[in-house]
Each structure stands twice: as C-alpha cells, then as structure tokens.
Amino acid sequence: MEIKTFEDLTIWxxxxxxxxxxxxxxxxxxxxxxxxQLIKSALSVPSNISEGFERESNKEYIRFLDIAKGSIGELRTQLLFAQEVEIIKPENCQPMIQEAKEISKMIGGLIKSRKSIQNKKS
Structure with a gap:
C-alpha cells in the first residue's frame, strides 16, 4: 500500500x-x-507522528518521531500509575499498556528506518 498521508501509516x-x-x-x-495528563500524553503520540510526517525534511520527521516515542513511554508510566492506585482495573489497563509497548517498538523501527534514509543521503 502506498503511503500518501499520515492516516495511511499503520503506526498512526x-x-x-x-x-x-x-x-x-x-x-x-x-x-x-x-x-x-493521560489524555494529553496519549494524544501526543499520533499528533507528533502526523506533524513529523507533514514536515518538509527527514531530520524534522525523525525529531517528531523521537517526541512521539517519549510520549508513548510517558503514557505507559501514567497507565501503570493509574492501575497501581486503582483508578483503572488491570484487565482494562493491561491491553493498553501492551499496545503502547508495541507502538513504542514500531516508532523505534520507523526512526531507525528514517535515519538509514538520512545516512544514505549524506
């Protein structure tokens, strides 16, 4: 599938x-x-992926992916906190934590890929 917009990205x-x-x-x-704080950090992830995608340079794209990766880590911490203080039940929280871990790996892979492209241009 051809990626034309950020909405086409599985990670987004x-x-x-x-x-x-x-x-x-x-x-x-x-x-x-x-x-x-939970909602803000959760929304920061796709927002930074889309903002980076819309930027003109690969370097800026990578910078926004780095921010998204930080935000997904922040979200995992907040979800763990919410579970620990019993704001959310583990059975509701654990699937979100697992998805956050998988998204973090995907962002890391995309950063690596974009850096590889950048290095080839240098």
Whole structure:
C-alpha cells in the first residue's frame, strides 16, 4: 500500500486508536490531573507522528518521531500509575499498556528506518 498521508501509516492508526481508547476509559475519571495528563500524553503520540510526517525534511520527521516515542513511554508510566492506585482495573489497563509497548517498538523501527534514509543521503 502506498503511503500518501499520515492516516495511511499503520503506526498512526494504532496510536490514534489507543488515544481514543484512553480518552474513553478516563474521560469520567474523578482525578482531573491524572485524567488530563493521560489524555494529553496519549494524544501526543499520533499528533507528533502526523506533524513529523507533514514536515518538509527527514531530520524534522525523525525529531517528531523521537517526541512521539517519549510520549508513548510517558503514557505507559501514567497507565501503570493509574492501575497501581486503582483508578483503572488491570484487565482494562493491561491491553493498553501492551499496545503502547508495541507502538513504542514500531516508532523505534520507523526512526531507525528514517535515519538509514538520512545516512544514505549524506
């Protein structure tokens, strides 16, 4: 499949779906600071993937992928915290944590691929 827009990227689709799932799970959370931070970090991942994709240079794309990778790590930490303090049940949280781990690996792979392209141009 040809990639024409960021919406065509599997990594964007999966991270966007995870952000939607996080929002739905935590939107009614009474701990506003935890809720807001979870939603913010979850949405940061697909947002940075799309922003990097739309940039003109490979170097900028890599920079935004690095930010997305940091955000997915931040999200995993916050999900683990929410589970630990019993804001969310483990059976609801663990699938999101697992998906975040897989997305992190995908982002790492894409960064490696983009760096390889950049090095070939140098």
């Amino acid at each position: 689709q999966r991270s966007f779906r995870l952000a939607v799932d996080v929002y739905k799970e935590f939107v009614s959370c009474k701990s506003f600071s935890v809720r807001d």
